[in-house]
Amino acid sequence: MSRAGRRLLLLWAPFLLAPPARANDFRAAIDGAMPAVVKLFGAKGGRVAGYASGVVVRSDGWILTLSSVMFTEAPRITAVLADGRELTAEIKRRDPSLGALLLKVKARDLPALPLGESGRMRIGSWVVLLGNPFKLANGAESSSATVGVLSAVSGLDAPRDAPEGEIRIPVLLLDAPNNPGAYGGAVVNLDGELVGIEGRLFTSPRTNTEVSYAVPSDALKAFVEDGIAGKPEPVARAPAPPGVLPSLQIPLFDAVSERAAAYVDEVPAGSASDGAGIRENDLVLEVDGQKVKDCAEFREIEKRLVPGEKARVTLKRGDQIVRLDIPIVDLAKKGESR
Amino acid sequence: MSRPVWHRVVLVSSFFLLPCPFFLRAAEDDLESARARVRAAEGARVDLVRRVEPSVVVIFPTEQPGGGSGVLISPDGYVLTNYHVILEALAGASVRKVRVGLPGGTIREGTVVGVDPVGDLALVRVKAGAGVPPCPWARLGDSEALRVGDWTLAMGNPFLLASDFRPTVTLGVVSGLHRYLPGSPVLDGNQQSLTYADAIQMDTSVNPGNSGGPLFNLAGEVVGVNGRISTRERGRMNIGVGFAIPTSLVRRFLPDLRAGKICRHGSLGATVRDEEGAVVIGETYVDSPVKKAGMRLGDAILSFDGVSIRSQNEMLNLVVSRPAGWEVPVRYRRDGKEQVALVVLEAVEVKERYSFLADPEHLKWERDRILARAGASAGPAWKSFEASGTASGRDGKAVPVRIRRVPGRVAVETLGENGAPGGGYGVSRMDAWPLRGGDLGARADDLIEDLLALEAIEAGREPKGGTAVFSGGGRSQGEVADAIEISFEGGRRRLALLSGEGRLLEERYESHAGLPVRIRRGDFRKVGDREVPFRIETEAGGVLLRRIIVEKAAFDVPTEGWPTEPPKGAP
Numbered sequence: 001m002s003r004a005g006r007r008l009l010l011l012w013a014p015f016l017l018a019p020p021a022r023a024n025d026f027r028a029a030i031d032g033a034m035p036a037v038v039k040l041f042g043a044k045g046g047r048v049a050g051y052a053s054g055v056v057v058r059s060d061g062w063i064l065t066l067s068s069v070m071f072t073e074a075p076r077i078t079a080v081l082a083d084g085r086e087l088t089a090e091i092k093r094r095d096p097s098l099g100a101l102l103l104k105v106k107a108r109d110l111p112a113l114p115l116g117e118s119g120r121m122r123i124g125s126w127v128v129l130l131g132n133p134f135k136l137a138n139g140a141e142s143s144s145a146t147v148g149v150l151s152a153v154s155g156l157d158a159p160r161d162a163p164e165g166e167i168r169i170p171v172l173l174l175d176a177p178n179n180p181g182a183y184g185g186a187v188v189n190l191d192g193e194l195v196g197i198e199g200r201l202f203t204s205p206r207t208n209t210e211v212s213y214a215v216p217s218d219a220l221k222a223f224v225e226d227g228i229a230g231k232p233e234p235v236a237r238a239p240a241p242p243g244v245l246p247s248l249q250i251p252l253f254d255a256v257s258e259r260a261a262a263y264v265d266e267v268p269a270g271s272a273s274d275g276a277g278i279r280e281n282d283l284v285l286e287v288d289g290q291k292v293k294d295c296a297e298f299r300e301i302e303k304r305l306v307p308g309e310k311a312r313v314t315l316k317r318g319d320q321i322v323r324l325d326i327p328i329v330d331l332a333k334k335g336e337s338r
Numbered sequence: 339m340s341r342p343v344w345h346r347v348v349l350v351s352s353f354f355l356l357p358c359p360f361f362l363r364a365a366e367d368d369l370e371s372a373r374a375r376v377r378a379a380e381g382a383r384v385d386l387v388r389r390v391e392p393s394v395v396v397i398f399p400t401e402q403p404g405g406g407s408g409v410l411i412s413p414d415g416y417v418l419t420n421y422h423v424i425l426e427a428l429a430g431a432s433v434r435k436v437r438v439g440l441p442g443g444t445i446r447e448g449t450v451v452g453v454d455p456v457g458d459l460a461l462v463r464v465k466a467g468a469g470v471p472p473c474p475w476a477r478l479g480d481s482e483a484l485r486v487g488d489w490t491l492a493m494g495n496p497f498l499l500a501s502d503f504r505p506t507v508t509l510g511v512v513s514g515l516h517r518y519l520p521g522s523p524v525l526d527g528n529q530q531s532l533t534y535a536d537a538i539q540m541d542t543s544v545n546p547g548n549s550g551g552p553l554f555n556l557a558g559e560v561v562g563v564n565g566r567i568s569t570r571e572r573g574r575m576n577i578g579v580g581f582a583i584p585t586s587l588v589r590r591f592l593p594d595l596r597a598g599k600i601c602r603h604g605s606l607g608a609t610v611r612d613e614e615g616a617v618v619i620g621e622t623y624v625d626s627p628v629k630k631a632g633m634r635l636g637d638a639i640l641s642f643d644g645v646s647i648r649s650q651n652e653m654l655n656l657v658v659s660r661p662a663g664w665e666v667p668v669r670y671r672r673d674g675k676e677q678v679a680l681v682v683l684e685a686v687e688v689k690e691r692y693s694f695l696a697d698p699e700h701l702k703w704e705r706d707r708i709l710a711r712a713g714a715s716a717g718p719a720w721k722s723f724e725a726s727g728t729a730s731g732r733d734g735k736a737v738p739v740r741i742r743r744v745p746g747r748v749a750v751e752t753l754g755e756n757g758a759p760g761g762g763y764g765v766s767r768m769d770a771w772p773l774r775g776g777d778l779g780a781r782a783d784d785l786i787e788d789l790l791a792l793e794a795i796e797a798g799r800e801p802k803g804g805t806a807v808f809s810g811g812g813r814s815q816g817e818v819a820d821a822i823e824i825s826f827e828g829g830r831r832r833l834a835l836l837s838g839e840g841r842l843l844e845e846r847y848e849s850h851a852g853l854p855v856r857i858r859r860g861d862f863r864k865v866g867d868r869e870v871p872f873r874i875e876t877e878a879g880g881v882l883l884r885r886i887i888v889e890k891a892a893f894d895v896p897t898e899g900w901p902t903e904p905p906k907g908a909p
Binding site for chain 2: 022023024025026027029030034084128133134136137138139140141142143144145146147176177178179180
């Protein structure tokens with residue numbers, strides 16, 4: 001190589017050598033995102049922990065998290081900001097299909113982390129989860145950070161007892177540990193962009209699996225924008241007009257009480273239910289994502305169905321979950337009655 | 339163009355083109371450089387593991403299989419581990435003996451030297467030095483420098499997987515810092531509360547068997563001792579939340595552990611509560627540490643030992659992370675005014691499961707080591723020492739002084755105007771006499787004893803007429819120190835605090851009048867091959883009596899003009 005060539009190489013050498021290993025590859029992401037992570041506290045409900053995490057998505061006090069019984073049944077929700085301030089949070093918007101919840105606190109100039117582009121994430125990319133597992137952080141103490149990679153983007157066959165119902169959109173599957181309390185926390189990429197909100201940890205003792213997922217930020221953008229803009233929520237279905245009797249034609253065992261759980265009674269061979277795949281002793285859990293607590297509730301939900309469409313009914317059969325699409329008929333037209 | 343000009347053109351234009359590699363690089367080059375970075379990091383990690391692995395050990399407390407991990411932290415054979423790992427050894431047939439497995443398969447006998455039942459630490463010693471192969475050891479790093487997101491490596495023997503004692507390695511990040519976890523029924527039964535204070539939270543996987551093992555940073559320094567995990571209903575298995583005792587806390591208790599003590603953790607003797615964004619003193623009792631320091635109910639605590647306090651949690655966390663007996667500055671506010679109190683922490687109550695006494699042989703060995711370090715740091719024996727500086731007393735007036743010492747004698751002279759000698763004190767083993775009027779406010783007997791003890795300790799010996807015992811740890815001017823307690827015939831006692839490098843930092847004793855006296859030395863600087871304190875402060879009864887600032891110092895100076903006899907008429 002000529003002298004000029006060698007000199008050139010020497011000049012450019014520092015740029016060609018790989019830099020040494022850094023003690024912390026996540027500093028920028030954590031420093032940027034942590035101030036927007038909040039700790040949420042609500043009422044306790046059964047097995048559900050009374051604490052979770054959330055993310056400030058706009059500096060005038062809008063907080064994004066995921067829904068849980070702890071919030072929807074709580075008389076009061078408290079948000080503890082990263083600087084330790086405790087504020088009451090108001091639920092402003094819900095989206096049951098995503099399990100998303102938008103809260104508002106009275107504050108200004110809060111450090112905020114707007115939703116980023118989850119669509120640009122690649123399988124194998126690093127993610128940092130910021131949240132408050134096990135309530136380890138109190139007051140102004142910093143929330144916890146844990147790292148992992150994006151393992152897959154996939155739809156999820158969510159287990160029955162997810163209070164927020166089924167998640168039907170593709171979610172981000174992560175291999176970072178998810179623990180009680182981290183739910184609703186921020187999932188950020190190496191650049192500190194919010195690419196997801198930490199979801200529930202799904203476990204199956206039978207198969208000994210745990211699945212940690214996050215709701216992608218792209219799926220939440222419209223929800224947050226509509227919520228901040230104050231757009232009205234999609235209207236719950238109104239009851240059917242008088243004279244219409246919507247029915248799924250599922251015979252329930254309600255002889256003992258209307259308040260008994262919605263178990264299916266005998267299914268006559270050749271009946272509509274039989275044809276639809278319903279079996280005796282199935283337990284009706286959900287209709288179109290709405291929980292069915294008992295027979296009476298089932299009837300209420302049925303009244304709001306629209307004949308001619310199909311309803312997705314979730315049943316428990318033994319220890320299996322079965323989902324069926326049942327046609328909705330108008331009993332008035334059919335001339336039958338119970 | 340001629341060749342040299344062509345070269346210059348190319349060189350000059352490359353200065354403009356230098357940033358270009360970043361912009362003109364194609365996507366493949368980006369990936370390649372990213373790969374190179376990852377490979378370099380991986381290579382560095384693998385090298386690191388190989389380097390520190392020999393210091394990570396397995397500890398078996400009893401004849402039964404089952405145990406934990408530990409890490410060698412000094413060439414003397416000290417192994418740091420968790421208290422709950424060696425607990426069974428304290429009651430067993432061969433009391434306090436544990437078996438320590440080194441990577442490679444050799445087993446050495448270890449003795450439990452000191453324990454910390456509240457902080458979950460223990461110190462074990464294996465034979466080291468002559469007759470045994472050298473112990474590879476790991477350096478203690480600075481856990482205060484950790485940031486959330488920092489990479490850490492945990493090494494140890496989870497599930498006792500390693501039959502040849504080679505440690506398992508896991509990688510993760512620091513998830514949180516300064517966590518407070520009081521109580522652990524799983525680890526200590528119902529005897530006492532194991533308290534993890536100021537703990538490092540990490541997602542580095544640690545499982546049963548990892549306890550007592552080291553948490554390393556990427557520089558290969560120990561930043562924590564792994565000891566605890568959060569669990570869910572599935573039992574004791576890692577779920578991404580683990581905790582380590584930070585080395586900042588370990589360092590504070592290490593001298594007491596080396597001195598064979600049962601460590602005591604600090605308590606204020608008062609409850610604190612959160613009140614409108616401040617942390618306020620709640621209940622306290624008459625002789626409590628806070629009361630003795632002048633604080634009272636309702637005072638709002640702003641900082642503890644220099645750390646700002648924002649919540650009751652933080653307060654409890656900090657207090658228990660300091661040893662009992664330490665004097666800690668507490669800044670507080672009362673009626674709008676800010677004040678500082680010095681609180682001497684009392685001990686958290688602990689019910690010991692097993693009795694534990696220091697081994698006198700070991701104490702003597704440690705004492706000799708500490709004195710030897712002091713002697714070594716002081717350098718070879720010197721004939722004479724002279725220093726000039728200024729002394730200021732209670733009145734604040736600064737007076738020039740000259741200090742001269744030969745073995746057995748010291749003179750502190752005040753210099754008048756034009757540098758002419760004023761008054762002062764000369765002291766020798768035989769007697770003491772004033773040089774020329776002048777009184778610097780100290781009694782001669784005290785100065786003689788001071789001189790004797792000072793000289794002996796600095797030379798690395800026990801003082802004549804006194805016995806020196808290593809009594810644990812203390813703190814002087816921000817440094818954690820080894821405490822040597824010297825007892826003289828007649829009951830007089832002195833405490834000498836020596837730094838890890840062997841510098842005499844402070845002496846404490848009670849004057850004849852019963853006042854607690856402290857002589858602190860600081861601003862050590864090298865003079866020749868010796869380290870000399872350039873600031874000497876004497877405090878009696880909490881009041882600063884005298885501060886001497888040394889400006890110049892020299893050794894082996896000629897001693898002409900040095901008073902060799904008391905002046906006529908001196909008492």
